[in-house]
Amino acid sequence: MSISYHSTNKKAQKVGFREALSRGLAPDGGLYMPDSIPTLSPQNWNEFKGKDIRTIGKIMLRPWLGEFFSGDDFDQLVEDALNFDAPLVQLKENLYVLELFHGPTLAFKDFAARTMGRLMAALLRDENRELHVLTATSGDTGAAVADGFYDVPGIRVWVLYPSGKVSPLQEKQFTTLGKNITAIEVDGTFDDCQRLVKQAFVDEDLNRKMKLTSANSINIGRLLPQMVYYARAWAQLKDDAPPLFSVPSGNFGNLTAGLLAQKMGLPAAGFIAGVNSNRTFFDYIQSGTYEPRKSERTISNAMDVGDPSNFERILALYGGQINELRKYIHPYWFSDDETTAGMHEVNDTYGYVMDPHTAVGYLALKKMRRETGDKRTGIVLATAHPAKFLEVIPEEMHQHIEMPDALSKLKDRAKKSVTVSADYDAFREIVLAGR
């Protein structure tokens, strides 16, 4: 039985997974959502206890992807893509951190990017046109996608990023690779980058000339692999009580993956969305009106998103009912000063260094507990390794941060990028010229 996908705008035709993956955005500008969500039995979830991430990944992803592969090929793909763990670290009795930064680019996006790179290579091998992956990044996506798609035959990657708004090491991660990876440095904000990408997808003339897709979390192919680490977190908990997940959020792809996992049967007590001063989602839950904001620069820059792209998916998952949404997702926002204080607090209390994004997740869980008295097990998703964000982490903590090899070796590599204004025609020229 194969799963079909519809657009959240309801105007585009339904498609299969292959098409949804290769298009990224639906032609009506909406996001693809599955018509149905396969569930695993309670017994499956019980059996996940103690299992490793690859075993869990194969079981969770097979109902979504299995039909496209012979058994061995599917297993191999999952083994290659999920070749690092998501360890659950306990800070105190009911407080855990799920470390999602043990992949090659040290942020959670490696899980999805590694899987997507391999899926696209496998599923689109028979198409004889080069596939152009357009991806807007506030920092970590660019790195993960560049790494996950590096040197994949038939795929050309364009990474758009806001000039001067990503950390120096993040920038090196996607501007120093070369080969099939081109970095486009946009004189504007992350939202400008995202807008340029979205515009390219609805540009009919461009789409006739080139086959385009997205590796941003508008692509459903990004969200499916991200379900797996939620289950892996559950597998590492000793007891059976459903935990609360606190998710540092920007475009809300990570959180949407958690919701999908919950629909598959993941025992979850609820989700907490931690955001920075880009608090569009927080305001929406408060007021009931969705008003995109201009993105503001913060120290948790990967969450500087004023118009989160997965908002439409989240709303769709709850049938457009804000009151349903309010029951399961609890948003909190924090200023940079609060975030810095949070990093200090965690370091002083637990001797653990969090990067600024993770600190926002920690603060959100703490605030929710203070407001509601909730004592259930809480899991903060640690979305990036602190070494990626040294310039915004208080100096006294630096001695406790180990610099991973993957980062230290980048220091001396030369950056290469194409600069462009935040103007669609200028951007289009560059992409067309590089076809």
Ligand SMILES: *Cc1c(COP(=O)(O)O)cnc(C)c1O
């Ligand atoms: C991308 C990113 C986020 C935000 O994730 P979304 O899926 O866009 O909500 C949070 N933290 C880090 C470190 C990131 O790289």
